[in-house]
Amino acid sequence: MKHFYFLIIASLISLGLYAQNPGDYDPDFGTSGVVLTAIGTDFCMANSMAIQRDGKILLGGQARFGTYKFTLARYNTDGTLDADFGYEGIVNTTIANSDFGVSVAVQDDGSIILAGRVFDGSDYYATVVRYTSIGELDPTFGVNGIIQLENLSNIEQAVILDDGKIVVGGYASDNFALARLNSDGTIDISFGDNGYTITPLLDESGLDASSFIQDIDIQADGKIVAAGFIYSSITFYDMAIARYTSDGQLDAGFALNGYLTLDLGGLADFGTALNIQDDGKIVIGGHKEFAILTGIPEYDAAIVRLDSDGNFDDTFGTEGIAFYRLTEQATYIEDIDIQNDGKIIFTGQMVDYSNGIYDIYACRINSDGTSDVLFGNDGFVRMDPFNSDDNSSTILVQEDGNILIGGYSTSPAGVYNFLVIRLLGDAPVELPAVDVTFDNIETTSLDATLAPNDLCDTFYFVIMTPADMQQWLPMFGTEAALIKAFGIQADETLTHHFTELTPNTEYFVYTVSIGYDGFEAPYDSTFVQTLAGGGTGVATATIDLTEITATSVRMIVTPNSETAA
Template identity: 35%
Template sequence: MNVEAVKLKSRTPLLLAATIFSLLTVIPQQTHAAPGDLDTTFSQSGVKTLPLTPYRMDSYPVPIAVQSDGKIILGATACCQTGGDFFLIVRLASDGSLDGTFGVDGKAAVHIGRSDSFLRSLLVQGDGKIVAVGTAELPSVSFALARFTTNGALDNSFGPAGNGTLTTEFPISGEPFAAAIQPDQEIVVVGVGRESGHEVFALARYQTNGNPDTSFGSGGKVVSAPIGSSDSWAYAVALQADNKIVVAGGAYLGSSSGFALARYDSHGGLDSSFGLGANGTLISPIGTSAYGQGVAVQTDGKIVAAGSASTGGFALVRYDAAGKLDTSFGQMGKVTTNIGASSSTLEGVVVQPDGKIVAAGTAVFSGQNQLAVARFNSDGSLDNTFGLGGKATTAGCPGARAIAVQGDGRILVTWGASSSDFCLVRFLGDSADVVLTMSFDPGQVSTGTNLTYTIMVVNNGPESASSVVVLDMLPEGVTLVAASTTQGTCTGSNRVACTLGTVGKGSSVTVKIVVRPTIAGVLTNTANVTSNTPDPNKIDNIISVNLMVAQSLRFLPWVVVGTLSVGFTLAVVATRKSKRRRGTSS
């Protein structure tokens, strides 16, 4: 650290000498938690078991969704009340605690149909309303939807009966498994129907008020011909930027089964530009048995299907936009990975904004089921920066049913732990090393003059930092003049908070805070930066700069006493008694 003393010459304007120095405050570095580690800020251990009292959970999928404000929506099929099984929705705060502003003690329930209704999928609309999708018995199995307001009440603006629910019957039966919301907020639901004695892909699309979209298929419904040699099942759906609908599942091809995909245009017709046979469908065998459980569309238009295969547990297949295998991915477009010591099955997949693929499911170790997550690079190789060699497991839950990635990159995985509990696990995602520096100008400052602090926020990556905030607790003895930032907004007076939003990898933001010192002496200014994205190196998130402020005499009360004689010689003496100037002559 260099300290420079500024020597003032005699007979210069009356300013006190200033000594200027900078000091970087050092705090002990915290232990770095890596991507794939359990997030100990969530329920202290990263694993939360949530009792469903007074309900019980039936053995069906446990879907999950995340609101834009970070609140977590869980769904389950609950039982043991009059009328059979029913939909149960639970909302949690971002820390995993029950959100008491939703429903009754954070829970909302609805029964649809004559007997049992089973929940399969959850969606959050742009306006925050929650759509639950599942089955109802009418008496045949049918699509069933319910929409809840943001406070957990059934939305009476949804559904033909004005009660927040609706059902859709298919020939023989229709069982939904997945759903998606289009940019125009219409709802697409996919599942399994029956046609010519076989199980087939079935779809329905609804307007925002729940009415069938009659421009889609026949009366808002589509029942496809069988894919492959006999039965085919639709388990997942993803929407392309051009409004085409990609559906994934499984189908038989002779005595074996494989991944089955179909792509539909915006009106529900099979897209002839997709698939090898120009019929909008395809089958990808992996070993003797495979089926898809999840599907996602990358930003470059490539399609990732994920599921399980007899040859290696977790299975991924990537296609180009035309449905051809992407040979740059894995081995000729396919990847298989066994997580457990004996077997593993995949239940869900998401593609991160950076193109990495995160899959969740169940792995078996020494006869014990464990929740398992694996992350893959965009070329299909395991991501060694995640967990142990790209894999993370925990015995805290005996498996996974669904996966979601929060806006801050943390990974949520759900399971129905028992008949009376949810099990929810949160893993750390990618991190961003956000560095804070501070300088000041001018180098010499006195009371009553403006001083500008320049704070630089730099993200060294490896990922974007979300919800970045710079907080500067201004010291006593200064008055705020202005605060500005090249990205976001700054507010406050004695406490300046600059909300910067997301700072991308390799990007920087400049914050300028102008103050006017009112007291001479050492001025210590401290600023810190926070982000929702985990930071591996918090030592550089805080900085303090010290500055010696000089006292300017132009603000001192003073008196000049002069004696005039022949030749007009004036002798001046400065005092601190009065501002009035007097003179005498002889």
């Protein structure tokens, strides 16, 4: 009996040790959920992260080789370095005396953008570099893959638009600043003032102030939202949010004259991260100074949620604002992301100055701002993988719900390294959905078979080009509303014959699926391209002669679908 009792206890302990809960390290990633990568001589820092369509992970930042270089690392889905990228998974690029990569993004064709700033010995310049999917400088972009934006001093975020253009946000002459590039790296002069928008902001007293963009995001209608902070000698530091039209003008329909500044009640308030929800609400992350401990500022994490017009969302926190104190001295927010279920997850650094402890955390909150007690320890996870100084810069939720955190950490040898951590998210929840397949694709027509899954009660579908979607979106506000307004409703598998399409054109079949309980899943889209005019077959035409007289004849020519013109 003693042996039997021991085995039961051992089994229970084993189950406890290996139980997997949201917020636990993912044992299938790296070493027990953690990857540390040494690059350069003694220092490297990851500032941004992107996930490719194939699930591979990109970290962008800088590494020191005497001077700092733009640095990229690409990892396979299990956390190993991707040997097919650069040199053994790593790319370093020298541009000027010191180069700092800040924001990484992936284009639809797999090309990779790394944006940031470079120092030439006297001034800083905003810089954008494009690499091929295997990590080589792209000679079709800028000059040998590089473009410097002399009107901007720094880039904090780069975003790829649906048309391939690139919007970057940062600052110039201590003002909010944006620029837009064409897909080849040239300045898009149709944006702002010859490609640039530089916005001097005023403080609460109406006086000129310094302002700095820290993050940008793009709304479904193409408008650009920027978040950061503003400084003046009177108001000190306040959070700042601005919205621009798609062509780079301040949007007068947002807040007051296109921007607002927020005094959160602290001595200094900073906006550092931004994300736009599927419903158009704007989530801003940052931190609020609540005290000074022997000359050292103490901060609470702060999340603000606004309606799409710039007013506070009173369904979140207290009148649109929520604070989180995860440690007694300082909790900083560096980045935020939003899960498919509307929960908000953010990361940054927890600091106990008195003990010299600098750790990473991830915190998850419900859509109303309350802590998600199902995640980690009462809603957050504190991480110190090497019992050293750590900092997280970026967080992303994978399609499977697992959570990636990127940043840097000091190794046991005291060297700063790229750091990636993967935490377990919630078990994937199946949603109502429609599977779309295509057949009989011609120049101007095609068949689409739409098959709802078992959770789908009814669905809507419509075929459109991305340009059509962007044209009509402002009228309806959301993609889902547009799809339901223009689309066909069905509740069972069917094959629909689409006609009057344009040859050699990229289309998407957009769908909205609704479950039996009324839950509406996020809209989905499936790509298809019509055949080019002329096709691959034989071009023929049928000729009918009618109304024949002695001096005239009426001829009707009907080309087949393989005829280009």
